[in-house]
Amino acid sequence: MTAQPNKALRFTHVNLENWKNFIGVDVDLQKRAFLVGPNASGKSNFLDVFRFLHEIVSVGGGFRAAVQKRGGVSTLRCLAARRHSELAIKVSLGSDEDRLAWEYELRFTQDNNRIPTVATERVAKHGKDIITRPLEADQTDPKRLTQTYLEQVNVNQEFRDVADFFESVRYQHLVPQLVREPDRSVGHPNDPFGGDFLEQLARTPEKTLKARLRRIGAALRVAVPQLKELDLERDVRGTPHLRGNYEHWRPQGAWQTEEVFSDGTLRLLGLLWAILAGSGPLLLEEPELSLHPDVVRYIPAMFARMQQRTGRQILLSTHSTDLLTDEGIGLDEVLLLQPSDDGTSVRTASSFEDIKVLLEGGVNLAEAVMPHTAPSKSKQLTLFGEPVPGE
Amino acid sequence: MNTTFNKPVVSGAVEGSVDEAVFSALLKHVDALPGLVYGKKGKSHLREKITGYNNAARLSPWLVIVDLNHEECAPSMRASWLPSPAPHMFFRIAVREIEAWLLADRQSLARFLAVPLTKMPANPDGLDDPKRALVDLSRFSRRRDIREGMVPTVSSHREVGPLYDSSLSEFAETKWNLDAAADVSDSLARCIASLRALTG
Numbered sequence: 001m002t003a004q005p006n007k008a009l010r011f012t013h014v015n016l017e018n019w020k021n022f023i024g025v026d027v028d029l030q031k032r033a034f035l036v037g038p039n040a041s042g043k044s045n046f047l048d049v050f051r052f053l054h055e056i057v058s059v060g061g062g063f064r065a066a067v068q069k070r071g072g073v074s075t076l077r078c079l080a081a082r083r084h085s086e087l088a089i090k091v092s093l094g095s096d097e098d099r100l101a102w103e104y105e106l107r108f109t110q111d112n113n114r115i116p117t118v119a120t121e122r123v124a125k126h127g128k129d130i131i132t133r134p135l136e137a138d139q140t141d142p143k144r145l146t147q148t149y150l151e152q153v154n155v156n157q158e159f160r161d162v163a164d165f166f167e168s169v170r171y172q173h174l175v176p177q178l179v180r181e182p183d184r185s186v187g188h189p190n191d192p193f194g195g196d197f198l199e200q201l202a203r204t205p206e207k208t209l210k211a212r213l214r215r216i217g218a219a220l221r222v223a224v225p226q227l228k229e230l231d232l233e234r235d236v237r238g239t240p241h242l243r244g245n246y247e248h249w250r251p252q253g254a255w256q257t258e259e260v261f262s263d264g265t266l267r268l269l270g271l272l273w274a275i276l277a278g279s280g281p282l283l284l285e286e287p288e289l290s291l292h293p294d295v296v297r298y299i300p301a302m303f304a305r306m307q308q309r310t311g312r313q314i315l316l317s318t319h320s321t322d323l324l325t326d327e328g329i330g331l332d333e334v335l336l337l338q339p340s341d342d343g344t345s346v347r348t349a350s351s352f353e354d355i356k357v358l359l360e361g362g363v364n365l366a367e368a369v370m371p372h373t374a375p376s377k378s379k380q381l382t383l384f385g386e387p388v389p390g391e
Numbered sequence: 392m393n394t395t396f397n398k399p400v401v402s403g404a405v406e407g408s409v410d411e412a413v414f415s416a417l418l419k420h421v422d423a424l425p426g427l428v429y430g431k432k433g434k435s436h437l438r439e440k441i442t443g444y445n446n447a448a449r450l451s452p453w454l455v456i457v458d459l460n461h462e463e464c465a466p467s468m469r470a471s472w473l474p475s476p477a478p479h480m481f482f483r484i485a486v487r488e489i490e491a492w493l494l495a496d497r498q499s500l501a502r503f504l505a506v507p508l509t510k511m512p513a514n515p516d517g518l519d520d521p522k523r524a525l526v527d528l529s530r531f532s533r534r535r536d537i538r539e540g541m542v543p544t545v546s547s548h549r550e551v552g553p554l555y556d557s558s559l560s561e562f563a564e565t566k567w568n569l570d571a572a573a574d575v576s577d578s579l580a581r582c583i584a585s586l587r588a589l590t591g
Binding site: 304 | 407408431432433434435536539540543544546547548549550551552553554555556557
């Protein structure tokens, strides 16, 4: 664990141009960020920016692979953008004490053969540029522009901290059915959807694993009181299984494996594991799924407590009013995504005057924010199944 | 013999999670068992549902705690909320907010927040805005984690910090000395006295 949470590096600002749903984004990020918006407004696409940076520097990744995995530049580019415009990602990294320790900017497009190419790559430390590409060498050998300096260890010494930070980003969106039936997703190491979740657990050194499972077990009992104990065991074929000891009429309780754990138990277990494993920014999709409202409402405070110890940043998407009822969620921590014909805009809730005055008048955050994110024609869903005219 | 079996179970409704912690501590203090807790969505929500809670209090004991805030006085608020209270309804109004009851245990709260005892308000029942008083008090904490958890940042535009509810609930459940607090807060003393009638 980081000893000095106030010095832990995190994303402090993000600028985007023409990235997926977004023509332009320019927004500050706090230690916690709660993304709210209608379905398909781009919450996952926003989180994907940070996964993209992670993939550039991860083993077996790289800039070209990360772009191509997303269908190439023309798929990534915002539909509302002009045809040949560049895509740009610019992030600032820092801490509470030093919000602008680093800046990383990447602008890219594609060449005539649809190969993604770097148009600009810039790294600055405390506002001073360390590197600005294209360099002269890039002009004479354009092939160099198919790679970022970020991903190359022989040229990124001066900003290795940035590369290491991007590497530490984790994304999780655990699908209980994939945890129970890992065969459905063979060959995805570190699968954010949980396909190799049990393998990830099994790879953890035993002492660490035991300590984490003990802590997770204790926290899980809040939601699942009959669960007494958790451990990990390999079956005869060597496949790891989570086992939970459930207390009921039998004096010794009964051991059951993850195959019969409920969706909620598995989701919460995965969430708690993600919090304990790793120290870099954690990206979560709808952590409220399958959980009881009385569990969901304590999620923001649980994150805040964890951040007091580690300083670890958490960016999450949510549709949950229960989660947003927490009175300690800052308006600068809530990012509102609003789709329009010119792509989706991203603004902090604190930039909406009406939300501020509603709160001052005693309306809770969920009540003040949710109408901004409701699809305008959702009522029409009730008509689904009615005959369409002319049918 | 005072086993779980003959302790009265009291259901109830409160405004939020700090109030829920106070609810449990109160009932334990008078040797009753906290039952199901409803509401937890703010004061206006309680106001809407109070008729339902009152109906339920015809059958079994209920404790409803609500903040007076800036309404004129407790008796008129009681009259407008509950013109005909059911026989088992304990409807308590905290003056002005439930935080005053926590502030009344000066020793334990000063220790919990790591603030000097001299900074603790002498008459919490007389505070105009106990919540703000508690937040302001936390600014003097010697502990950084307390300051950052309790006090909101300016840019958050909120009244409390990210761990205000969580920390105060922890205090109410584990450190709050109700005898000491009742010596200082009349409003709390009256609440405890009326609840004692339950357990004899």
